[in-house]
Amino acid sequence: MEIIWSLPEGQHMVPEKKGDLIYLVYPGWKDQKEYVHGFSTRLGGVSQGMYSSMNLSFTRGDEETAVQENFRRISEAIGFLKEDLVCSDQTHTTNVRRVGKQDRGKGITRPKNFTDVDGLITNEPGVVLATFYADCVPLFFIDPVHKAVGLSHSGWKGTVGKIGKVTVEAMEREFGTRPEELLAAVGPSICQKCYEVSEDVIRQFQEHFTEKQQEALYYRKENGKYQLDLWKANEFVFLEAGILPEHIQMPGICTCCNPDFLFSHRASKGKRGNLGAFLGIR
Numbered sequence: 567m568e569i570i571w572s573l574p575e576g577q578h579m580v581p582e583k584k585g586d587l588i589y590l591v592y593p594g595w596k597d598q599k600e601y602v603h604g605f606s607t608r609l610g611g612v613s614q615g616m617y618s619s620m621n622l623s624f625t626r627g628d629e630e631t632a633v634q635e636n637f638r639r640i641s642e643a644i645g646f647l648k649e650d651l652v653c654s655d656q657t658h659t660t661n662v663r664r665v666g667k668q669d670r671g672k673g674i675t676r677p678k679n680f681t682d683v684d685g686l687i688t689n690e691p692g693v694v695l696a697t698f699y700a701d702c703v704p705l706f707f708i709d710p711v712h713k714a715v716g717l718s719h720s721g722w723k724g725t726v727g728k729i730g731k732v733t734v735e736a737m738e739r740e741f742g743t744r745p746e747e748l749l750a751a752v753g754p755s756i757c758q759k760c761y762e763v764s765e766d767v768i769r770q771f772q773e774h775f776t777e778k779q780q781e782a783l784y785y786r787k788e789n790g791k792y793q794l795d796l797w798k799a800n801e802f803v804f805l806e807a808g809i810l811p812e813h814i815q816m817p818g819i820c821t822c823c824n825p826d827f828l829f830s831h832r833a834s835k836g837k838r839g840n841l842g843a844f845l846g847i848r
C-alpha cells in the first residue's frame with residue numbers, strides 16, 4: 567500500500583509494525599519513555615467490510631466482539647491493556663474532563679458515566695486516554711515536568727472553540743502545567759487539499775481568528791466554497807495557548823488522502839469505522 571506523506575521523512579509520523587498491525591507514532595517523542603502514545607490505522611484488526619479491519623467504534627454497526635478484539639490488539643501493540651483506557655464521549659464540544667484510575671475501562675469494559683467530553687486530561691500513571699477519529703483533528707499534550715497528559719478531539723467546531731487552548735488551561739489549573747514546557751502534536755486528520763467547507767463554516771473562523779491568521783487558513787474557490795486548513799488552525803491555537811513552536815509536531819499524513827490506510831469520513835461518504843488516538847503515563 568502506498569502511503570502519501572505531506573511532510574518530508576523525519577518530520578512526519580512514523581509507522582510502527584507488530585505483525586500485520588500498524589500504528590503511527592511521533593519521531594520526536596521516541597525519548598519520552600515514561601509516556602505511551604500512538605494512533606491506530608485500518609491495519610491489523612478483525613473487522614470486516616467497511617470496518618476493515620481495525621475499527622474502534624462500538625456505535626457504527628460493527629460487531630461488538632470484533633471491536634473488543636481490535637481494542638485488545640491495538641492496546642497490546644502500543645503497550646498497555648484495554649482495561650487501562652478511558653474513552654471520550656465526543657459531541658464536538660470544548661468540554662475537557664480530568665480522569666484517573668477510578669475511570670479505567672470506561673467506554674470499553676464498562677459504560678461511561680459522563681457525556682459530552684471531547685478532551686481528557688490525567689496525571690495518573692497507568693491511565694491511558696483514548697479519543698476517536700475519521701478526519702477530525704487529534705491533539706496530543708505531554709507535560710514532562712509535572713508528568714501529565716492531555717488528548718482532545720478538535721473538529722472544525724472544536725477548532726473554532728479552541729479546545730486545544732481549553733485543554734492547556736485545564737492542565738494549568740489541575741496540574742500546574744506551564745504552556746512553555748508542554749510538548750504538543752496534531753494527529754492524523756484531513757488536510758487542506760481534501761477539506762472543502764461552505765461559507766457558514768468560514769464565517770466562524772473569521773470570528774475567532776485574526777485576519778493575518780485567516781490568510782494562512784483558507785482560500786475561496788470559484789464555486790463559492792473554501793479549502794480550510796485545520797492543521798494550521800490548531801497550530802495557531804497551540805501558539806495562542808503559549809506552546810513554543812519548537813515543541814509542536816505535525817502529522818504529515820491525511821486521513822482522506824489515504825483512505826485504505828486510515829478511516830476517512832469524507833473519502834468513504836460516512837461508511838467507515840473509527841481510528842483511535844492513545845496517550846498515557848506508564
Ligand SMILES: [Zn+2]
Pocket residue numbers: 756757758759760820821822823824
Ligand atoms: Zn488530504
